[in-house]
Amino acid sequence: MHEVRGVVARAKGEPVSVETVLVPDPGPGEALVRPQACGVCHTDLHYREGGINDDFPFLLGHEAAGIVESVGENVSIVSPGDFVVLNWRAVCGNCRACRRGEPQYCFDTHNAHQAMTLADGTVLSPALGIGAFADLTLVAAGQCTKVDKRARPEAAGLLGCGVMAGFGAAVNTGGVGRGDTVAVFGCGGVGDAAIAGAALAGAAKVVAVDLDATKLEWARGFGATDTVDASKEDPVEAVRSITNGIGADVCIEAVGNPMVLEQAFYARDLGGTVVQVGVPDPSMTLELPMIDFFGRGGALKPSWYGDCLPSRDFPMLIDLYLQGRFDLDAFVSETIGLDGVEEAFGRMERGEVLRSVVQLGGDR
Ligand SMILES: NC(=O)c1ccc[n+]([C@@H]2O[C@H](COP(=O)([O-])OP(=O)(O)OC[C@H]3O[C@@H](n4cnc5c(N)ncnc54)[C@H](O)[C@@H]3O)[C@@H](O)[C@H]2O)c1
Ligand SMILES: [Zn+2]
Ligand SMILES: [Zn+2]
Numbered sequence: 532m533h534e535v536r537g538v539v540a541r542a543k544g545e546p547v548s549v550e551t552v553l554v555p556d557p558g559p560g561e562a563l564v565r566p567q568a569c570g571v572c573h574t575d576l577h578y579r580e581g582g583i584n585d586d587f588p589f590l591l592g593h594e595a596a597g598i599v600e601s602v603g604e605n606v607s608i609v610s611p612g613d614f615v616v617l618n619w620r621a622v623c624g625n626c627r628a629c630r631r632g633e634p635q636y637c638f639d640t641h642n643a644h645q646a647m648t649l650a651d652g653t654v655l656s657p658a659l660g661i662g663a664f665a666d667l668t669l670v671a672a673g674q675c676t677k678v679d680k681r682a683r684p685e686a687a688g689l690l691g692c693g694v695m696a697g698f699g700a701a702v703n704t705g706g707v708g709r710g711d712t713v714a715v716f717g718c719g720g721v722g723d724a725a726i727a728g729a730a731l732a733g734a735a736k737v738v739a740v741d742l743d744a745t746k747l748e749w750a751r752g753f754g755a756t757d758t759v760d761a762s763k764e765d766p767v768e769a770v771r772s773i774t775n776g777i778g779a780d781v782c783i784e785a786v787g788n789p790m791v792l793e794q795a796f797y798a799r800d801l802g803g804t805v806v807q808v809g810v811p812d813p814s815m816t817l818e819l820p821m822i823d824f825f826g827r828g829g830a831l832k833p834s835w836y837g838d839c840l841p842s843r844d845f846p847m848l849i850d851l852y853l854q855g856r857f858d859l860d861a862f863v864s865e866t867i868g869l870d871g872v873e874e875a876f877g878r879m880e881r882g883e884v885l886r887s888v889v890q891l892g893g894d895r
Contacts, residue, residue, distance in 0.1 A: 699837015
């Protein structure tokens with residue numbers, strides 16, 4: 532048993548705190564990982580606000596890279612000393628989705644079996660089965676994806692959630708290809724990763740839509756060719772006019788707002804694709820005239836985790852990063868300590884950062 536520090540959300544809406552966390556040694560199929568860096572994602576805040584479920588207390592943090600400390604029995608995919616990005620899609624290989632050859636939808640992904648606890652034995656629920664705002668964390672071995680050690684952990688860890696979700700929304704779910712026109716609604720970390728993905732896939736135009744002028748400026752840095760300030764003009768009309776009056780081939784909603792999803796729906800060309808990667812809250816509804824749904828054709832596709840396969844996509848994206856073709860560093864707005872997560876939530880809510888990244892002890 533290891534006694535470490537971890538960032539815990541004890542109750543709905545209460546500020547998070549750094550607590551002593553007890554982490555067991557890995558059992559069969561498990562790996563003990565020493566996170567070196569972990570990004571602060573909107574989902575961590577959703578957990579703290581009780582928006583995901585009521586299984587408090589939560590051990591937060593899930594966009595992490597670090598070093599495998601030790602592994603349990605029957606683990607062959609990673610070894611102690613490996614540099615890994617943690618994922619929340621440890622594909623089972625056996626569920627309905629996996630058996631029909633669609634492992635990106637895996638309905639039974641693996642997490643550690645043993646629990647991490649508070650000092651008094653209270654069982655912690657690790658965010659997305661990871662819990663990496665901690666000096667050590669216990670995960671299923673399949674949640675560790677080995678990548679090139681030369682990558683900076685602060686940047687590499689971001690592939691574990693938001694950046695992969697955005698990149699994959701464009702490239703995997705949206706199937707953006709050479710010459711396509713793309714519009715991305717919402718230019719936070721997820722939207723900017725979608726912009727970068729679309730640009731890398733060869734999109735002819737990548738239109739960034741946001742309400743915030745600074746976000747639009749950052750979006751240009753990731754490859755947006757045009758920007759639309761939706762606080763000043765109708766984004767549907769603007770996207771149409773930028774695309775010669777016809778609308779974009781692929782429109783990506785990266786906010787989690789039904790009004791924005793509707794805009795994405797109407798800003799799309801006939802037969803085009805709408806991708807929803809923004810996460811709604813359970814109260815939201817979408818109403819569309821059925822004739823428009825039918826008459827516009829194409830596809831409306833939700834994107835879970837960018838339809839990624841970590842073992843396929845993380846090493847590839849790290850290679851692009853190391854070659855200077857995908858600027859993961861640009862998502863890292865600031866680095867903070869474990870005790871800085873609560874303040875980082877505030878900066879995230881005020882839109883001041885793309886990602887705050889917690890730096891942890893592990894060897895560099
Ligand atoms: N599908 C997945 O697997 C997955 C994974 C990670 C995150 N997400 C979700 O993706 C969404 C975006 O995450 P993020 O980290 O980029 O968040 P963020 O808060 O950093 O970015 C959201 C952006 O949307 C902009 N925005 C807000 N309202 C808008 C509007 N009406 N029109 C245009 N732009 C608007 C904001 O200015 C901001 O720049 C969240 O809902 C998050 O939960 C989904
Ligand atoms: Zn499966
Ligand atoms: Zn996340």
